[in-house]
Amino acid sequence: MDRSYDPQAVETRAQAYWDAHGSFRADDEAGEKFYCLSMFAYPSGQMHMGHVRCYTLGDVIARYQRLKGRNVLQPVGWDAFGLPAENAAIKNQVPPAQWTHANIDAMRAQFKRLGFALDWSREFATCDPEYYRWEQWMFTRLFEKGLVERKTTVVNWDPVDQTVLANEQVENGRGWRSGALIERREMPQWTLKITDYAEELLAELDRMDGWPEQVRAMQRNWIGRSEGVEIEFDVRGPGVDAGERLAVYTTRPDTFLGCTYVAVAAEHPLARQVAARDEAVAAFRERCKAVRAAEADVATLEKEGVATDLVAIHPLTGAELPVWIANFVLMEYGSGAVMSVPGHDERDWEFARKYDLPIVQVIAPAEGSDATCDVETGAFTEKGVLVHSGAFDGLSSAQAFDAIADALEAQGRGRRRVNFRLRDWGVSRQRYWGCPIPMIHCADCGPVPVPEADLPVVLPTDVKFEGVASPLKTDAYAEWRRASCPKCGGAAERETDTFDTFMESSWYYARFPCADNDAAMLDGRAKAWTPVDHYVGGIEHAVLHLLYSRFYHKVLRDEGLVDSDEPFTRLLLLGMVLKDGRKMSKSAGNIVSPNELVEAHGADAVRTFMMFAAPPDQTVEWSDSGVEGSVRFLKRLWNQVHESVSAGAVPAVDPAALTAAQKELRRKAHETLAKADDDYGRRLAFNTVVSAVMELSNEIGRFEDDSEAGRAVVREALELAVLVLSPIAPHVCHELWFALGHETPLVEARWPAVDPAALERDAVELVVQVNGKVRARVEV
RNA sequence: GCCCGGGUGGCGAAACUGGUAGACGCAGGAGACUUAAAAUCUCCAGCCGCAAGGCGUGCGGGUUCGAGUCCCGCCCCGGGUACCA
Numbered sequence: 009m010d011r012s013y014d015p016q017a018v019e020t021r022a023q024a025y026w027d028a029h030g031s032f033r034a035d036d037e038a039g040e041k042f043y044c045l046s047m048f049a050y051p052s053g054q055m056h057m058g059h060v061r062c063y064t065l066g067d068v069i070a071r072y073q074r075l076k077g078r079n080v081l082q083p084v085g086w087d088a089f090g091l092p093a094e095n096a097a098i099k100n101q102v103p104p105a106q107w108t109h110a111n112i113d114a115m116r117a118q119f120k121r122l123g124f125a126l127d128w129s130r131e132f133a134t135c136d137p138e139y140y141r142w143e144q145w146m147f148t149r150l151f152e153k154g155l156v157e158r159k160t161t162v163v164n165w166d167p168v169d170q171t172v173l174a175n176e177q178v179e180n181g182r183g184w185r186s187g188a189l190i191e192r193r194e195m196p197q198w199t200l201k202i203t204d205y206a207e208e209l210l211a212e213l214d215r216m217d218g219w220p221e222q223v224r225a226m227q228r229n230w231i232g233r234s235e236g237v238e239i240e241f242d243v244r245g246p247g248v249d250a251g252e253r254l255a256v257y258t259t260r261p262d263t264f265l266g267c268t269y270v271a272v273a274a275e276h277p278l279a280r281q282v283a284a285r286d287e288a289v290a291a292f293r294e295r296c297k298a299v300r301a302a303e304a305d306v307a308t309l310e311k312e313g314v315a316t317d318l319v320a321i322h323p324l325t326g327a328e329l330p331v332w333i334a335n336f337v338l339m340e341y342g343s344g345a346v347m348s349v350p351g352h353d354e355r356d357w358e359f360a361r362k363y364d365l366p367i368v369q370v371i372a373p374a375e376g377s378d379a380t381c382d383v384e385t386g387a388f389t390e391k392g393v394l395v396h397s398g399a400f401d402g403l404s405s406a407q408a409f410d411a412i413a414d415a416l417e418a419q420g421r422g423r424r425r426v427n428f429r430l431r432d433w434g435v436s437r438q439r440y441w442g443c444p445i446p447m448i449h450c451a452d453c454g455p456v457p458v459p460e461a462d463l464p465v466v467l468p469t470d471v472k473f474e475g476v477a478s479p480l481k482t483d484a485y486a487e488w489r490r491a492s493c494p495k496c497g498g499a500a501e502r503e504t505d506t507f508d509t510f511m512e513s514s515w516y517y518a519r520f521p522c523a524d525n526d527a528a529m530l531d532g533r534a535k536a537w538t539p540v541d542h543y544v545g546g547i548e549h550a551v552l553h554l555l556y557s558r559f560y561h562k563v564l565r566d567e568g569l570v571d572s573d574e575p576f577t578r579l580l581l582l583g584m585v586l587k588d589g590r591k592m593s594k595s596a597g598n599i600v601s602p603n604e605l606v607e608a609h610g611a612d613a614v615r616t617f618m619m620f621a622a623p624p625d626q627t628v629e630w631s632d633s634g635v636e637g638s639v640r641f642l643k644r645l646w647n648q649v650h651e652s653v654s655a656g657a658v659p660a661v662d663p664a665a666l667t668a669a670q671k672e673l674r675r676k677a678h679e680t681l682a683k684a685d686d687d688y689g690r691r692l693a694f695n696t697v698v699s700a701v702m703e704l705s706n707e708i709g710r711f712e713d714d715s716e717a718g719r720a721v722v723r724e725a726l727e728l729a730v731l732v733l734s735p736i737a738p739h740v741c742h743e744l745w746f747a748l749g750h751e752t753p754l755v756e757a758r759w760p761a762v763d764p765a766a767l768e769r770d771a772v773e774l775v776v777q778v779n780g781k782v783r784a785r786v787e788v
Numbered sequence: 789g790c791c792c793g794g795g796u797g798g799c800g801a802a803a804c805u806g807g808u809a810g811a812c813g814c815a816g817g818a819g820a821c822u823u824a825a826a827a828u829c830u831c832c833a834g835c836c837g838c839a840a841g842g843c844g845u846g847c848g849g850g851u852u853c854g855a856g857u858c859c860c861g862c863c864c865c866g867g868g869u870a871c872c873a
Contacts, residue, residue: 050873091872163871174871222792226868229791303869307789336789340870355789430870437871509873547867550792555870583793584866591866620813621800625793627866629800637813640828647828691804699802699812706812709829775808777854782808 009653009747013646013740015610015639022739023123031755032125034081036521036533042078043537044070045517047545047553048085051133052092053111055118057585057592057618057630058546060602064615064736065582065624065694066544067124071735072688073542074125075759081537083520084119084126086112088135089442089509091174097441097473104441105469108135118603122611123739125755130523134443134512139519141464142529143511144446148457149567151447155201158455161434162275162301162339165193169476172438175302185476191297194275197436198445198505202559206231206428208573209558218578220625223550230551232429237261237413239347239422241270243331245318247281254278254320254331257342257427261416262408263349265397266370268360270320271313271334273344279333282316289314289333296335303338311336311359323421324412325398334359340431350387357387370397371405433556435508440471440478442506450493450500459494465502480504513553514560517543518570530569543576547625550581580692583627592630600630612737613638619736620698642740645705645733649726649744658720663765670721671766673711677725678766680704684732685759694736701733723748731757 010017026032046066049059070082093104100107112133119126132139150156164173168188172195177184202209210231213224236259243252254270272278274296283290292314299305313334320329336355337346350360350367360367371392373379381388391405400408416422436445444465446458458465468488471479479485481504493500518530521537539561545553554576561575584591587598605614617638622628652658666674680700687693687700708725711718727748734741734754745754776784 047873052873087873161870172871175869176872226792230869232791301871304789307869309789434870439871508871510870513873546873547793548873549868551868552870553873586866617813623801626801627794631800631814634800634814641813644828686804693804695800696802696804696812702812773808777807781854785808 009650009743011650013643015612015642015740018743019121019123019611019739022742023120025742025753026123026125026755029753031753032082032127033129034083034127035079036536039079040077041537042070042073042080042542043517043521043540044073044080044082044542045520045540045544046082046084047543047549048087048513048516049115050087050090050092051108051111051115053107053114055115055602057600057602059119060122060614061582061585061618061624061628062544062546063119063122063124064618065580066542067126067615067738068619068688068694068735069542069544069580069692070125071738071755072759074755075731075735075757076689077758080125081521082124082126083130083523084124084128085131085516085520085523086115086133086135087509087513087516088112088133089506089512091439091441093441094439094473097471098476101473103469103471105135108133108441121606122602122615125738130520132519132523134509134516135441135467137464137466138526139516140443140467140512142519143443143507143515144458144463144465145460145529146515146563146567147507147511148446148460148463150200150563151457155204155563157199157201157432158196159199159432159434160194161197161199162192163195163438164190164301166190171477175300178300181298181300189298190300192275192299192301193297195436195438197434198447199432199434199436200559202433202556203428203430205559205562206233206430208562209430209555212558212574216574219576220579220581223554223579223581226550227555230430230555234259234427234429236425236427237409237416237422238343238425239264239323239416241320241323241329241347243278243318243320244328245282245316245331247285248318254345255343256345256347257425258347259427260349260352260405261412261422262391262394262403262405263352263370264324264347264412265394265400266349266351266368267322267329267347268350268366268368269330269332269348271332271337271346271348271359273337273339274333274335275339276333276337276344278316278318278331278345282318282333286316289316292333299335306336306338309335311355311362313359313363315363323416323419330365332359332363341429342427351383352387352389354387354389357383368396370394374404433508433510433559435511436505437508438478438481438504439506440467440473440480442509443467443511444480445503445505445507447503448491448493448500449503450496450498452498453493453495455503456494456500462494467506478504478506510553510556514557515564517557517575518561518564530564534569535571538570539572539574540576542578542580544580544582547581547583554579580624582624583622585628585630587630600632605632605635609635609639610642610739612642612740616642616698616733616737619694621695623693623695625692641702641705642737644709645701645726645729646740646744648705648708648722649730649747652719652723652726653747653749655714655719658723659716661720661724662717663763666717666721667713668770669711669713670717673707673725674721674766675769676704676707677721677728678762680732681728681760682762682767685762688735697732698736701729704729728760730754731760 046062070080074080093108096107097104166183168186238257240253243254274293313332316331318331348356350356351369369383372395374392394400394403394408446465447455489502491500491502518534521533522531564570592599617635683700684697687697730741730744742754774786
């Protein structure tokens with residue numbers, strides 16, 4: 009072995025070895041499978057520290073599982089469609105496809121330099137027609153199955169650029185390119201009925217114990233199942249037909265007698281109707297348009313409203329309640345209208361105070377409760393006992409729920425209903441760089457799916473951006489749009505919208521096992537490898553990507569293409585990588601380039617520090633000097649191995665004939681092995697694996713004993729240190745393993761068993777505490 | 789706004805099941821080696837205090853023999869909020 013550690017040379021040799029031996033090509037047939045996957049990357053062109061962290065974590069898991077004897081698949085691909093490519097195209101006049109492929113080439117090289125144990129033979133990009141054709145195919149199947157619907161949803165419309173903007177493209181209410189005030193606009197969109205699976209998506213969460221509880225909680229809340237009552241009010245007023253009804257949904261029917269007004273969304277049909285004859289209402293609706301479609305914007309708005317000349321008739325009391333239009337009522341949730349009970353709902357209370365609407369108390373604190381209720385000073389939102397509710401007085405909130413629901417149902421004015429916060433998945437995007445939606449619009453037959461034989465609908469890639477709008481929608485592509493109706497053969501138009509990029513990322517994991525199949529979306533290999541045993545990615549995907557994928561997996565299952573219920577058995581969501589306490593960004597000027605670090609210190613040192621700096625799920629603070637510490641550590645380990653090997657062969661350790669100091673070092677070595685096994689496999693605490701091996705190395709350094717037994721104990725400790733560290737710093741460990749005399753490569757090694765005898769102690773220290781303070785220590 | 793996290797020395801962190809707070813590392817200090825420097829090695833180091841001792845895990849309360857860890861109420865920072873991926 010070389011006298012000194014040269015990371016660049018070591019890493020080049022190790023990578024060449026793995027390449028030449030096809031070390032990471034997964035075998036479809038062999039042994040107990042372990043499918044390990046890091047969320048695929050968007051090819052921005054520059055690998056960043058977040059990628060380094062994510063892929064290193066995945067790699068550590070994959071390499072550890074391999075040492076444990078599993079047949080590991082760790083594939084890699086590219087989430088290649090998306091907005092940044094279009095922005096680059098508009099800015100630099102480069103076609104998105106060209107830009108994307110150049111970026112993929114650049115990033116592939118960067119990934120390879122880090123030595124991840126990836127099976128590159130299965131690589132694909134989602135912008136490959138061979139990939140997205142199956143997405144189109146599945147969509148047409150779901151259309152036939154009735155899981156696809158055309159629905160109206162709200163988007164941000166830029167009236168100058170005549171295009172739809174993403175939420176992040178709206179700054180202070182204006183389009184980021186045009187500067188024009190954006191408008192909320194309703195647009196017909198293709199949606200997938202994820203709500204059909206809401207119950208299953210929710211119920212399954214309870215059984216998914218390989219997922220962090222916080223993520224399951226987020227998904228539970230996102231799905232937002234509630235039990236309540238849908239209530240119908242008669243509406244009276246100018247221009248309202250007799251028998252017209254307004255539906256609201258409430259989870260608190262027990263407060264129903266305290267309802268003093270009703271509020272509808274600005275986009276509600278009743279609001280539209282009133283606006284036609286009432287200028288104030290029309291002006292209010294116009295103002296509401298200037299709010300971004302994002303929920304956070306709507307929810308943080310100052311609550312405002314406008315009165316209408318309509319009244320809603322309380323079905324139980326006959327009272328005439330004013331109908332208001334309010335900016336905080338969401339058309340997307342429930343029926344776009346709410347009953348307002350200011351005495352017992354904070355938002356309703358604020359609104360009532362602001363507009364001088366009556367506030368009445370109908371719930372009193374339950375007997376024995378120490379809560380107080382004064383609806384003059386604030387809403388009382390707890391459950392309790394009914395008051396001022398006529399025949400329902402004295403009932404508990406729970407009893408009143410049923411009594412009032414029954415009364416409404418008996419009158420045909422309401423029904424119990426389960427409601428979900430979850431909305432159906434709008435998959436249409438008015439953009440160019442995405443998977444074309446395989447539909448044809450026929451004037452006579454309506455929308456018709458493209459027949460299987462005509463798939464894929466290929467996205468033209470030699471495009472020029474004239475403005476900001478999708479080239480597919482311009483005159484230049486009139487020919488591309490022209491189609492004949494698959495049903496009647498008449499002249500028809502292709503859909504020009506493309507899919508949400510979450511469509512591609514919802515099933516890519518299932519495609520890796522059979523990425524070479526050009527005759528089917530998935531085959532038996534997908535069934536054999538899925539579900540993914542361990543999925544690694546950013547916490548920012550806790551809800552959307554991970555919920556859409558779960559839904560899509562169930563859809564694939566129901567089509568017979570996979571045979572599991574959930575796509576990802578175990579989930580590791582990592583925190584962000586920060587520098588100087590902030591997110592790395594160009595504007596903050598604190599971007600750290602993985603390339604330069606690897607050039608300067610080697611991939612192993614970068615990987616080691618990344619793992620060492622913090623536990624995986626926590627945000628991590630990047631430190632350049634910290635990497636230097638990792639280099640020192642790897643160098644020390646190298647020197648220790650060199651010294652041990654140079655001193656010559658050693659006999660086998662004879663555990664029965666060791667001195668106290670020898671025993672102690674051997675115990676430390678086996679404790680490290682045991683701890684690392686637990687940290688890798690159960691705790692996912694890779695930071696403490698690194699510190700444990702550092703401690704072991706420190707102890708080896710302090711151990712001075714040239715006897716044969718002493719050198720044998722050191723040799724065993726070094727072997728364990730190298731093996732334990734190898735998932736994290738694979739290159740240097742690969743070479744040290746051979747140096748230690750092994751003839752087969754470390755990637756073929758098996759995780760050794762701990763010698764229980766090595767862990768035994770002759771003495772322990774007992775601590776004596778008085779009132780929680782340490783007062784004495786006793787060696788026993 | 790709502791949902792989910794996080795806050796421990798100068799810095800990153802450890803403490804896994806309520807039982808020795810600060811392992812391991814960075815930065816720093818002292819020393820060894822060296823003509824010198826780098827590299828390497830050894831030692832020191834939470835804060836206040838000469839010391840005895842006291843104080844210490846964002847803030848305020850509580851439970852407990854004992855709380856970084858459990859409970860209640862706050863503050864600050866981060867992620868998500870359905871068209872960024």
